[in-house]
Amino acid sequence: xxxxxxKNCTFLIASEKTSQIQQEDICKDLESTDIxxxxxxxxxxxxxxxxxxxxxxxxxxxxxxxxxQDDHQLKKLMMLYWEIVPKCSADGKLLPEMILVCxxxxxxxxxxxxxxxxxxxxxxxxxxxxxxxxxxxPSIKQCLEHRHSYVRRNAALAVYYIxxxxxxxxxxxxxxxxxxxxxxxxxxxxxxxxxxxxFNEAExxxxxxxxxxxxxxxxxxxxxxxxxxELARKVCRRDPNQKARFIRSLSDMLKSESQAVAYEAAxxxxxxxxxxxxxxYAAQAYTTLLNTSNDNNVKLIILDRLAEMKKFHSxxxxxxxxxxxxxxxSPNIHxxxxxxDVAIDLVGPRNIEEVIGLLKREVIKAQENEMEQGQEYxxxxxxxxxxxxxxxxxxADSVVLVLLDFVAGEAGYNIMQVTKSIVEQYPxxxxxxxxxxxxxxxxxxxxxxxxxxLWMLSEYADAADPSTHVPMLHDAFExxxxxxxxxxxxxxxDASQSSEKKEKEETTAIITHTVTKNIVLSDGTYASVTSTxxxxxxxxxxxMPHLRRLICSGDILxxxxxxxxxxxxxxxxxxxxxxxxxxxxxxxxxxxxxxxVGKLAEVKRQGRTGVYxxxxxxxxxxxxxxxxxxxxxxxxxxFVQSCREAYSALAAKQKAxxxxxxxxxxxxxxxxxxxxIQFRQLRAMTVQGGLEVDLMDADxxxxxxxxxxxxxxxxxxxxIYQLTGYADPIYAEASLTVHDYDIIVDMxxxxxxxxxxxxxxxxxxxIGDLKILERPLSFTIxxxxxxxxxxxxxxxxxETGHIFGTIVxxxxxxxxxxxxxLADIQLDIMDYIRPAEVRHEEFRDMWAEFEWENKVAINTNxxxxxxxxxxxxxxxxxxxxTPMEDHSQQTDSNFLAANLYAKSVFGEDALVNVSVEKxxxxxxxxxxxxRIRSKTxxxxxxxxxxITAVQRTGPSAPxxxxxxxxxxxxxxxxxxxxxxxxxxxxEDFDDN
Numbered sequence: 001x002x003x004x005x006x007k008n009c010t011f012l013i014a015s016e017k018t019s020q021i022q023q024e025d026i027c028k029d030l031e032s033t034d035i036x037x038x039x040x041x042x043x044x045x046x047x048x049x050x051x052x053x054x055x056x057x058x059x060x061x062x063x064x065x066x067x068x069q070d071d072h073q074l075k076k077l078m079m080l081y082w083e084i085v086p087k088c089s090a091d092g093k094l095l096p097e098m099i100l101v102c103x104x105x106x107x108x109x110x111x112x113x114x115x116x117x118x119x120x121x122x123x124x125x126x127x128x129x130x131x132x133x134x135x136x137x138p139s140i141k142q143c144l145e146h147r148h149s150y151v152r153r154n155a156a157l158a159v160y161y162i163x164x165x166x167x168x169x170x171x172x173x174x175x176x177x178x179x180x181x182x183x184x185x186x187x188x189x190x191x192x193x194x195x196x197x198x199f200n201e202a203e204x205x206x207x208x209x210x211x212x213x214x215x216x217x218x219x220x221x222x223x224x225x226x227x228x229x230e231l232a233r234k235v236c237r238r239d240p241n242q243k244a245r246f247i248r249s250l251s252d253m254l255k256s257e258s259q260a261v262a263y264e265a266a267x268x269x270x271x272x273x274x275x276x277x278x279x280x281y282a283a284q285a286y287t288t289l290l291n292t293s294n295d296n297n298v299k300l301i302i303l304d305r306l307a308e309m310k311k312f313h314s315x316x317x318x319x320x321x322x323x324x325x326x327x328x329x330s331p332n333i334h335x336x337x338x339x340x341d342v343a344i345d346l347v348g349p350r351n352i353e354e355v356i357g358l359l360k361r362e363v364i365k366a367q368e369n370e371m372e373q374g375q376e377y378x379x380x381x382x383x384x385x386x387x388x389x390x391x392x393x394x395x396a397d398s399v400v401l402v403l404l405d406f407v408a409g410e411a412g413y414n415i416m417q418v419t420k421s422i423v424e425q426y427p428x429x430x431x432x433x434x435x436x437x438x439x440x441x442x443x444x445x446x447x448x449x450x451x452x453x454l455w456m457l458s459e460y461a462d463a464a465d466p467s468t469h470v471p472m473l474h475d476a477f478e479x480x481x482x483x484x485x486x487x488x489x490x491x492x493x494d495a496s497q498s499s500e501k502k503e504k505e506e507t508t509a510i511i512t513h514t515v516t517k518n519i520v521l522s523d524g525t526y527a528s529v530t531s532t533x534x535x536x537x538x539x540x541x542x543x544m545p546h547l548r549r550l551i552c553s554g555d556i557l558x559x560x561x562x563x564x565x566x567x568x569x570x571x572x573x574x575x576x577x578x579x580x581x582x583x584x585x586x587x588x589x590x591x592x593x594x595x596x597v598g599k600l601a602e603v604k605r606q607g608r609t610g611v612y613x614x615x616x617x618x619x620x621x622x623x624x625x626x627x628x629x630x631x632x633x634x635x636x637x638x639f640v641q642s643c644r645e646a647y648s649a650l651a652a653k654q655k656a657x658x659x660x661x662x663x664x665x666x667x668x669x670x671x672x673x674x675x676x677i678q679f680r681q682l683r684a685m686t687v688q689g690g691l692e693v694d695l696m697d698a699d700x701x702x703x704x705x706x707x708x709x710x711x712x713x714x715x716x717x718x719x720i721y722q723l724t725g726y727a728d729p730i731y732a733e734a735s736l737t738v739h740d741y742d743i744i745v746d747m748x749x750x751x752x753x754x755x756x757x758x759x760x761x762x763x764x765x766x767i768g769d770l771k772i773l774e775r776p777l778s779f780t781i782x783x784x785x786x787x788x789x790x791x792x793x794x795x796x797x798x799e800t801g802h803i804f805g806t807i808v809x810x811x812x813x814x815x816x817x818x819x820x821x822l823a824d825i826q827l828d829i830m831d832y833i834r835p836a837e838v839r840h841e842e843f844r845d846m847w848a849e850f851e852w853e854n855k856v857a858i859n860t861n862x863x864x865x866x867x868x869x870x871x872x873x874x875x876x877x878x879x880x881x882t883p884m885e886d887h888s889q890q891t892d893s894n895f896l897a898a899n900l901y902a903k904s905v906f907g908e909d910a911l912v913n914v915s916v917e918k919x920x921x922x923x924x925x926x927x928x929x930x931r932i933r934s935k936t937x938x939x940x941x942x943x944x945x946x947i948t949a950v951q952r953t954g955p956s957a958p959x960x961x962x963x964x965x966x967x968x969x970x971x972x973x974x975x976x977x978x979x980x981x982x983x984x985x986x987e988d989f990d991d992n
Contacts, residue, residue, distance in 0.1 A: 021048055023055045030061045035071050042066065042077040047916045049084050059085060059097050067104040075108070075116055079123040087129050094131045109139040114148040121154035128777075130170070133162060137170060141177065149187035156181060156193035163201050175202035182209060188221035195224055199231050206231060206686055207245065214248050222258045229253065229264045236272045243272055254285045259298065263289055270309060279313045287323040296332050303327075303338045310342060318346045325358055333380075340384045352392045359385050360402050367406050378411045386418040396422050397429040404436045412449030420456055424651050432465040438472060438479050444589055445546045447558045454480065458565040459644045462572050462666075469831040474582070477569045481589050483547040484562050487596025490552060551597065560595035560615040566590035567622040571636050587626050594622050653883075723822040730760070730807050730820055731751045738831040741905070745794040745803070747776070750786045757781050760809040762789060768801030769938070770794070797906060799938025801827045829942040833910065835879040836903040843881060843899060847911055847933055854932040854944035858916060860951045863924045865896040865916055868951075872930070875950035876943065878902040878912060894918040908939050 021044045029041025066078055066679070082105070102380045108120040121143060127133055140162070143155035156178070163174040171177070182194040198206035210217075210228060217225065217649050232246040253265035266282040266289075283306070290302045306324065310317050310633035324346075327339045340778055347355050359381055366378045389396040400422050403415045419437065423430050437453055438461075444450050461476040544552070551559040570586045625632050625639070723732040731750040736743055745764075751757055761778045770793040781787050788933060793803070803825040810817055838846075862868040866884060875879050882898040916928040930947055934940040 019436065023048075023057055026055065026058055027061045030058070031065050033072060035069070035158065038066060038069065039071075039074055039077060042074065042081060046077065046080055046084065049081070049652045059095075060891065063097060063104065067100075067107075070113075070116075072115065076119065079119060082532055087132065094129065096411065098129075098132060102132055105132070106136055106139055109136060109143065114146070114151050116230065117143060117146070118150045118154040121158045126352070128165060130166060133166070133170060137162075144177065149190055152181075152185065153187060153190035156190055156197065160193065160197040162199070163197065173641045175205055178202070179205050179209070188224065191220060192223040192227060195227050199227055203231070203235070207235065207242075210249065214252075217249055217252055218256070222256075222261050225253050225256065225258070225261045226264055229261075229268045232800045233268055233271065234922070240272075251281065254281055259289055259293055263298075263302070267305065271304075274312065274315070276316050279309060279316045280319065283309060283313075283317050283320045287320045289328050291323065296330070296335060299327060299330065299332075299335050300338060303335070303342055307338075307342050310345060311512075314346060318348060318351070320355060321346045321351055322358070325355065328358075328362055329494050333376055336377060337380055340380055344384050344387050347388055347391065349392065352388060352395055356388055356395045356399060357384065357497065360399075363403070363406060375410045378406070379414050381409060382414045382418060383461070384416075386421070389418070389422055389713055390425065393426055396426050397432055400429070400433050401436055404433075404440050407440055407444045407449060407453075409448060412415075412444050412446050413452065416444075416449045416452035416456070420452055421461055423456060424648060425655075428795060430460055430463045431738060433470075434460055434472055434476075435466060438476055441547075442483055442545060445552050447555050449640060449829070450547060450558060451561045454561050454565040458568040459647075462568060473573050474586075477566065477573070477586055477589065480547075480562065480566060480569075481593070483545040484551065484593055487592055487599065489548070489559065489596045489600045542843055551600070554600075556597070556601045556604060556615045559593075559600060560618055563590065563594040563597050563619055566593050568639055570626060571632070571640055591623060591626055594619050594626075598623075687905055703836050709713060719828075721825050723747075723825075724807070724820055728820050729818065730757070730809065732762075732807060732820075732822065734825065736827075741795055743770075743795060745791050745793060745825070747789040748786060749789060750805070751781045751784060754783045755811055756783060757809040757811060760787075760807065762805065762807055764791065764803060764805035766793065766801060766803055766829075768799050769797040770801040770803070771796070795827075795832075797908075797936065797938050799936075799942060801825070814975050829939075829946055830877050832904045832906070833877045833902045835877060835945075836901060837879060838881070838901050838909075840881065840899075843901060843911065846909055847913075850909070850911065850933040850935050852937045852940045854935050856930045856932070856941040856944050856947050856952065858926055858928045858930060860926060862926060862951075865893070865918055865926065868916060868926055869896060869898055869914060872914060872947065872951065873900060876900070876902070876912070876946060878910070894920070904939060908934060910934050911945055912938050912943070 022539065026041050026044050026048065027042065029037050032038055042062070045055065045062070048058075049057055062078065062081060069075070082101060086095070087101075088094055088855075105120060105124075108116050111117055111120075121140070124133065124136065124140070140155060140158055143151050146152055146155070159171065159174060159178065161173045168174070178194050178197045179202070182191055182198065185191045191976045195206060195209070198209065210231070213220075217228065221297055228246075228249055232250065235242050236246065250269050253261050255271070256262045262285050265831045266285040269278045270282045272278075286302050286306055286309075290299055290306075293299055293302075303324075306317060321343055324339060324343050328336050330336060343355070343633060363378060363381050363385070366374050366381065381474060385399050385403065389399045397905070400419050403418065406412075407415050409461055423433055434456070437456060441450075441453055441457075444453055457480065460475050462471045464470060465472050465475070529959070542716040546816075547558075547562065551562065566586075567590050570583070570590045573586045574583050600614060601615050601619070625635055666939060705814065719736040719738070721734050721736070723734055724730060729752055731752055733748050734858050735746045735748075737746070747762065749760065749762070758780045760781055764772055766772060773792040775795055776789040779787060795801070805822050807822065808817065809820075858868075860868060862871060869880065869884060878900040880898055880900055883898040884898070890959065894917060896914070896916045898914045900914065902912075904910065911933045913931045913933075914928075915931075916926050919925055919927055932940050932943050932947075934943075
């Protein structure tokens with residue numbers, strides 16, 4: 001039934017009443033004189049035909065009693081009926097009744113009603129019967145000269161589809177007719193349809209018309225302009241020497257008021273040339289659209305285009321940097337994030353001051369205004385400022401001094417991390433920054449930010465004060481001691497005091513007084529002012545410094561870091577201070593703090609897990625270090641120097657890795673020695689303007705430096721699939737082009753038989769989240785001829801999908817129907833996976849949140865741990881969040897744990913943890929598991945299948961592997977790699 005429907009019509013209507021409709025009832029309704037009854041009967045006839053029911057009497061009844069009616073609704077239903085009714089007998093010959101149908105169609109074509117004429121012309125675009133259309137050609141040509149534009153535009157469209165289907169057999173003079181029509185036409189829609197005909201059927205005439213009317217292009221409408229752009233891409237890709245003919249039209253369309261036309265013109269200009277002038281015009285058009293469009297999706301698409309242009313033309317796009325940053329005023333966090341990603345890489349010495357000034361204003365605005373997702377936006381701004389400060393030293397100090405005014409809240413941790421890296425990289429800024437940190441330490445409210453700030457003070461507080469030129473060790477010690485307070489650090493939520501606190505809260509009522517008074521304003525008028533005052537409640541905790549409040553609330557790790565910070569300052573004071581009294585006071589304060597935190601840790605001992613487990617041991621070590629001179633002499637260099645040296649080495653390694661990655665990204669690919677070199681001076685001299693010459697030069701420069709896009713050709717070759725065998729009567733192969741959400745399937749059909757094959761139909765079907773948008777039409781192919789087809793498939797997720805189908809055709813000599821099964825095409829998930837970066841904190845949060853987990857057993861013949869990890873990273877197109885260089889230097893290690901991350905084009909996050917062990921008793925084979933977590937099941941299963949397939953890299957690899965998928969419990973613990981990642985951020989503080 002599906003084949004019959006696809007062959008006879010282009011629409012489907014669902015109905016559950018078709019089995020109850022009888023042929024006699026339909027004929028009775030059609031013979032009625034009441035128009036409403038006729039309409040009901042016509043609808044029932046259409047439902048029955050769509051249900052593949054045979055009703056031969058209905059056709060003649062429709063011709064006799066309905067074809068002469070003038071009701072518009074009935075006319076529309078009759079056109080649907082003519083579209084789906086069988087027009088040929090079983091032997092392929094036209095039914096005799098079709099002669100009467102042809103006469104009814106001709107009557108509608110010459111109807112005095114413009115609406116009926118136009119609808120009939122639109123209907124004729126769908127007809128594929130030669131014998132039906134041939135008598136109607138004169139009437140269609142007459143409609144091209146009708147006075148009403150609605151008739152003319154549909155007549156031009158009908159001529160295009162008839163000529164496209166039957167060529168010169170029905171309309172041998174089609175191009176000449178359309179050329180005369182488009183020259184005399186004044187309606188924009190009719191002109192667009194005529195140009196569509198010339199664009200597809202008579203390309204030379206279309207180019208000549210465009211050259212002659214380039215001055216009037218702006219008045220031809222948006223639809224015409226989009227066709228011109230498509231024609232420019234088609235012609236210039238086939239013959240690059242034709243670029244100059246379209247330059248003027250492209251430059252005019254860049255200034256179009258239509259956003260669609262301006263966008264397509266900019267994209268066309270960049271796709272045709274890499275000349276700086278062309279890229280500059282396109283970048284200006286993109287930024288104009290970015291700031292004038294109100295659609296967030298349009299802004300995201302334009303930012304993607306700018307990001308692509310930035311890869312090859314960063315200096316040209318850099319000129320539009322400040323215009324790009326204007327989009328930060330958008331309330332959409334995704335637009336702001338993408339804009340910052342594009343803009344920060346474009347920052348240079350010329351615009352760094354402007355960019356930093358704008359980012360500072362945005363931070364202040366985000367701090368003052370209550371914005372939705374304000375914390376995330378501030379984190380993005382702080383990260384962008386950090387990247388700018390690391391690249392340009394002249395703005396580092398001013399940036400940090402401004403950021404340190406906003407350390408309160410969740411953004412404090414990111415600000416402190418920025419401050420720590422800048423203090424290490426720029427030693428001449430340490431004094432001013434450390435003084436600011438000491439002065440603003442009481443404003444830090446989060447424990448993570450406090451730990452970073454305390455670590456900085458313990459390592460760099462020996463820097464000289466910018467005003468007194470005295471080391472700031474004493475000032476840092478006094479501030480920390482003042483904020484931490486004296487022991488005991490009583491737990492605020494201690495169980496023994498909870499009942500007493502509850503009773504106290506019940507007896508201490510919270511009383512709010514409201515006072516209203518009248519005041520006189522500056523202009524002499526009166527106004528009422530209302531003020532409130534709250535009395536009572538537990539205000540002790542609110543008056544307590546943030547550091548002491550966090551320690552008393554049970555944060556043993558923060559208390560331990562505080563004690564170790566005071567211990568380091570005491571050790572440095574002993575070396576730099578000449579006053580024994582001051583040194584003893586410092587040691588006594590550090591001992592009191594360590595003892596108080598240790599007592600609190602004993603009280604909260606049952607709750608200590610993970611990073612809290614060694615707190616007592618570290619506190620005991622700090623106490624012994626301060627009291628035992630022998631131990632102090634041996635361990636003081638480790639505490640005072642080694643920690644800073646370890647962080648300095650880590651920062652230098654990260655900087656070197658980024659520099660190496662940037663160098664690899666900038667490295668170009670040279671041309672081959674035998675490549676042809678073209679000289680512009682030896683070309684035929686033509687009248688060219690500046691942009692035309694620039695376009696031609698850009699081609700030669702691109703070839704000279706090896707920037708031609710050869711990877712795209714390699715990608716196409718990897719996606720070519722053979723669908724049938726060489727011995728089949730029809731050979732078929734397909735090329736898949738993946739554009740994120742869309743897949744374009746280009747098929748080559750080759751007739752290998754000496755007979756003509758008719759009604760060749762390619763029937764495709766899909767499995768998974770795939771949807772075929774358009775099915776290929778039936779066609780006839782001669783002996784040893786080939787035919788190319790194209791269809792679009794919509795993709796909605798990364799779930800593994802399959803495309804399969806058959807080719808059905810009739811032999812012209814024997815009229816025998818033949819079926820050829822096509823090989824399945826399995827979509828590669830790697831086409832949708834993109835490497836991405838994520839912070840370790842976000843990775844841990846997503847790992848705990850995502851419920852779908854796929855556990856893949858490691859089964860490979862690779863024996864080296866680092867080599868196996870690199871192989872998995874390269875094969876899955878993911879980013880390794882765990883530094884691989886650290887493990888590669890440890891040759892004696894038999895364990896490896898790493899976290900990988902990627903993001904799909906649909907916005908899905910993919911988390912992977914690799915836990916591998918090298919077995920010494922099994923010939924050095926690797927064992928362990930790879931765990932994949934995601935929010936949806938499809939990406940977890942697809943990545944698991946991919947890893948299972950690629951980890952077998954040798955001929956001796958086993959043929960099976962265990963893969964399981966299950967919903968992980970919400971409270972599941974992170975893997976070893978995730979735990980390692982969780983402790984990475986605290987490594988700097990544990991050495992305290």
